[in-house]
Amino acid sequence: MVIKTDVLVIGAGPAGSTAAKHAASGGAKVLLMDKKSEIGAPKRCAEGVSNGGLESLGIEHNPRWITRELDGVRLIAPDGTNVWLTSDKVDLPEAGCILERKVFDKYMAMDAARAGAEIKIKTLATRMERNDEGFLVDAECMDEKFQIQAKIVIAADGPESRVARWAGLRTAVKPKDMESAAQFEMAGVQMENNKCIEFYFGSVAPGGYAWVFPKGDDIANVGLGILTTITDKSAYEHLLEFVKNCPATQNAQPVELNIGGDPVGGLPKKMATDNLMVVGDAAGQVNPLTGGGIISGMTGGMIAGKVAAEAIEENDFSEKKMKKYEKECRETIGDSINKYLKVKDYMMTLNDDELNSIADVFKDSDFEKVSTGELVKNLVKVSPKALIKLGKLF
Amino acid sequence: MIVKEWCMYCGECAGVCPRNLIEVRELTLKFTEEHCKECSLCIQVCPVKALEQE
Ligand SMILES: Cc1cc2nc3c(=O)[nH]c(=O)nc-3n(C[C@H](O)[C@H](O)[C@H](O)COP(=O)(O)OP(=O)(O)OC[C@H]3O[C@@H](n4cnc5c(N)ncnc54)[C@H](O)[C@@H]3O)c2cc1C
Ligand code: SF4
Ligand code: SF4
Numbered sequence: 001m002v003i004k005t006d007v008l009v010i011g012a013g014p015a016g017s018t019a020a021k022h023a024a025s026g027g028a029k030v031l032l033m034d035k036k037s038e039i040g041a042p043k044r045c046a047e048g049v050s051n052g053g054l055e056s057l058g059i060e061h062n063p064r065w066i067t068r069e070l071d072g073v074r075l076i077a078p079d080g081t082n083v084w085l086t087s088d089k090v091d092l093p094e095a096g097c098i099l100e101r102k103v104f105d106k107y108m109a110m111d112a113a114r115a116g117a118e119i120k121i122k123t124l125a126t127r128m129e130r131n132d133e134g135f136l137v138d139a140e141c142m143d144e145k146f147q148i149q150a151k152i153v154i155a156a157d158g159p160e161s162r163v164a165r166w167a168g169l170r171t172a173v174k175p176k177d178m179e180s181a182a183q184f185e186m187a188g189v190q191m192e193n194n195k196c197i198e199f200y201f202g203s204v205a206p207g208g209y210a211w212v213f214p215k216g217d218d219i220a221n222v223g224l225g226i227l228t229t230i231t232d233k234s235a236y237e238h239l240l241e242f243v244k245n246c247p248a249t250q251n252a253q254p255v256e257l258n259i260g261g262d263p264v265g266g267l268p269k270k271m272a273t274d275n276l277m278v279v280g281d282a283a284g285q286v287n288p289l290t291g292g293g294i295i296s297g298m299t300g301g302m303i304a305g306k307v308a309a310e311a312i313e314e315n316d317f318s319e320k321k322m323k324k325y326e327k328e329c330r331e332t333i334g335d336s337i338n339k340y341l342k343v344k345d346y347m348m349t350l351n352d353d354e355l356n357s358i359a360d361v362f363k364d365s366d367f368e369k370v371s372t373g374e375l376v377k378n379l380v381k382v383s384p385k386a387l388i389k390l391g392k393l394f
Numbered sequence: 395m396i397v398k399e400w401c402m403y404c405g406e407c408a409g410v411c412p413r414n415l416i417e418v419r420e421l422t423l424k425f426t427e428e429h430c431k432e433c434s435l436c437i438q439v440c441p442v443k444a445l446e447q448e
Contacts (some may be wrong), residue, residue, distance in 0.1 A: 160408040182441045235441035259441040261406030
């Protein structure tokens with residue numbers, strides 16, 4: 001059996017569903033497939049997003065998928081020095097919220113369905129082959145094996161990024177660019193301010209950071225990401241150590257364990273070829289400093305979906321046409337990804353003592369507003385090393 | 395490759411396999427063993443140490 005479609009989106013994460021929604025709204029016949037039996041579960045995410053990011057995608061807040069509105073950020077140095085960036089201290093704290101990804105991801109897929117996309121769940125893409133009409137994709141749903149003929153494939157298969165590689169793009173991630181992450185969702189978490197997201201820096205999480213993201217008065221995602229190139233312990237082992245020592249989790253109990261990879265090496269050299277675009281984590285569309293990839297992946301998905309609809313209308317699936325996506329993508333999210341890549345590289349050079357002394361200056365600084373960019377600007381002011389490496393960028 | 399019973403099918407191993415040999419299904423992990431060059435990158439990145447070279 002061969003199913004024919006204009007656009008096949010492989011992977012119904014936030015990036016894929018957004019691509020499917022925009023391609024379908026633009027008039028293309030769209031098929032969105034995911035191997036999971038439940039879109040959005042299990043989550044591989046700490047679930048934090050900025051309100052500005054959702055707004056830029058035209059998505060209105062919905063109580064179905066928001067668990068917590070945030071009031072600020074707390075940074076914790078290795079020696080325990082706190083930097084509080086909350087609304088009582090800062091004029092314009094970065095507004096954000098914590099999602100319930102299991103609901104959010106489904107909601108985004110429902111949006112795609114409402115725009116006209118057909119959805120196949122529990123359906124895995126196993127390989128694909130280029131032909132005159134685009135790609136012929138092998139798929140499996142339980143005991144059924146079939147093929148899908150698509151004029152355009154949008155690869156949205158997350159950090160595995162196998163699909164784009166089937167088309168010859170080089171999207172494999174090196175271990176030094178892949179955060180290995182583990183997280184508990186916990187109850188009984190005693191947060192000093194349960195409307196604040198907390199970041200713990202230093203040797204608690206080599207090559208990354210640990211976080212406590214509140215989802216309720218005493219509920220939080222407690223996790224960390226590490227680089228396995230600089231520690232022998234697994235992310236899970238680091239997590240066990242972290243919750244054993246963190247004051248907030250002394251009486252907390254886990255109700256969920258989440259693990260996963262987060263590609264933090266920046267965008268690959270090529271994100272499009274004839275009849276194919278790659279979006280989201282599969283294309284490294286992640287802020288390399290924070291690991292946040294929901295908004296940037298959805299932005300990539302939105303651009304790809306629009307270009308796909310245009311291409312179908314014009315009957316042009318050439319690499320030249322697909323590159324329109326790549327160009328717009330580099331303009332909207334690529335520049336900032338490149339900048340934060342440099343900040344991440346700089347942060348990696350800091351030892352615990354250096355982090356402590358930066359926190360010591362930061363704790364009494366006046367910030368006008370809090371955003372990742374604003375923090376780096378202040379970092380450049382207090383650290384000569386940061387000034388040399390990042391002064392020109394921020 | 396030995397896949398331990400506690401694998402959670404997160405797919406991180408598949409993302410780093412330079413040869414794209416790891417198929418992550420919802421509840422199974424399949425390796426195209428004959429092309430494996432035993433670089434161990436998949437084993438290295440696993441957040442729960444669920445892989446072991448045979
Ligand atoms: C521990 C952790 C914490 C994080 N915290 C945050 C955070 O707080 N904020 C933030 O913004 N980002 C965070 N991220 C990153 C964020 O989760 C990702 O950037 C985001 O999920 C990427 O979306 P996506 O749609 O590209 O991919 P995914 O959400 O990974 O979706 C990919 C989909 O493709 C499907 N798929 C894969 N292969 C196939 C196939 N062959 N056939 C069919 N379907 C397939 C998968 O089942 C999956 O549903 C975190 C990541 C990790 C690991
Ligand atoms: S990285 Fe580990 S837990 Fe994740 S799919 Fe691979 S073997 Fe399983
Ligand atoms: S050992 Fe290397 S080649 Fe073999 S499956 Fe693992 S990552 Fe791929």
